[in-house]
Amino acid sequence: MNRKNIHNQIKYRIARNKASEVVITIYSFLITIPLIAIIFYVLKTGLSKLSWQFLTNIPQPVGELGGGIANALVGSILIVLLATIIAVPFGILCGVYLSENKNAKLSYWSRLAVDVLQGTPSIVIGIVIYFWVVKPRGGFSAFSGSIALALMMLPIVIRSTEETLKLLPDTLKEAGLALGLPYHKVILKVIIPCGVSGILSGVMLSIARIAGETAPLLFTAFGNPYLTTNVLKPMQTLPLLIFNYATSPYDEWHDLAWGASLILLIWVLAMNLITKLITRRWKVQL
């Protein structure tokens, strides 16, 4: 092969590199367009509906002005809070077990179960909770909705806890044990505090994930046009309100749905931002 030939080949290769760079850049730009478009559209339509009374009033009958989404906002916060309280202890403990007993038989089956649960469609979780909790209790309730959402949070919390703790060096655990700490104290006071940023960001992301879930709430929390804080009664949530009102024929209700969409979007974005802050603030430097 002569020198000129090699020269041409290299030139060709450089051109190909440039071309692929351009293609990659264009694609990365293109994928941000849907997100920006959604945010822009929801902002444009939702922002004008926002006001103090929008957040503090409950929906008004058709034809009356001044309706709000207080019932759905309170309901969403309560249901998600309850789901978090149920899922987080189980999730963290299970994650600790998986990272501590990497090769145990139970870990293998547990990991498989977590993976399957993660892939289970949310509507299926809803119907299972409907038959397990709603029917035996004889009625819809916020509590049953929280259980369904907790099931959806679990895989995220478990996996993020496990992955975070796996990255901690074994010498850290040995340092604790060599000081005469019992095993459970090493876990509680050394291992979990050192992994707290990863564990918390998993929790935050799972909250962001379930905040917008509608399907499992359709036949558990059900929805409620009035404000209630009784978790044993049906309760309204933001996604349910959006679903019900957006499919109604009334313009006032469409406005409520748009406003609620914006609030939900802000919630999810805020959760993601908080997660980023937590990881930066509480990250332990090893």
Place this chain on the structure above:
Amino acid sequence: MESTIVSSRNFNAYFGTNHVVKNVSMDIPKNNIIAVMGPSGCGKTTYLRCINRMHELIPGASVQGEMLLHDEDLYSLNPILVRLKIGMVFQRPNPFPNLSIYDNVIAGYKLNGFKLSKKERDEIVEHSLQKAALWNEVKDTLHKKGTFLSGGQQQRLCIARAIAMEPEVLLMDEPTSALDPISTSSIEELMHELKKNYTLVIVTHNMQQAARVSDKTAFFFLGELVEYNDTREMFINPKDSRTQNYITGRFS
């Protein structure tokens, strides 16, 4: 006659079916520095980790024989009590990254939930850091995280953390192998100071270090204790041909 603090009798350690410490009997005298040296994979670290029962934490690990602390079998005691009496410093500095320097020193008390007054805590922290020759460098930054210190300082912090518990024996597993020469020499000086109050057992693969710091040296080879003698005697006049070969660098 020096009094013996730790002694093993026909002691064996295994990883599964792999026999890594073979029939080791040795007496460790009080207030001495004992160096345990030998080529990689000779079982020296495993032997050390058997003394404070860290070996058994590894899945599949087991031991056989007697390991005595003041004539009491360590393996009949609660491992937590054993580790309170026998402290350990590891190969790589491992301060708790979530705790401040102050809390790292007091960690053995704090994390165990032992109640201490603020005055007692302050005293223990100052005393331990002084003994670890770190006090002057960190006394103004006690509430900063321990991981901001240099490697050598972190290792001295780990020593302070171990001696804060007032152990009788301090085990050191290649404590300077991850450190630069200056930090190494400051840790070696420190060992001389520490031997007044503690008994030190140091694993090292560095012969010069064994010769510099220790009173007695044990030479391990392929899991066996080949020779155990006063350091000076061992380096000048080794009895076993394998020791001689190792010291003269014919294998490493």
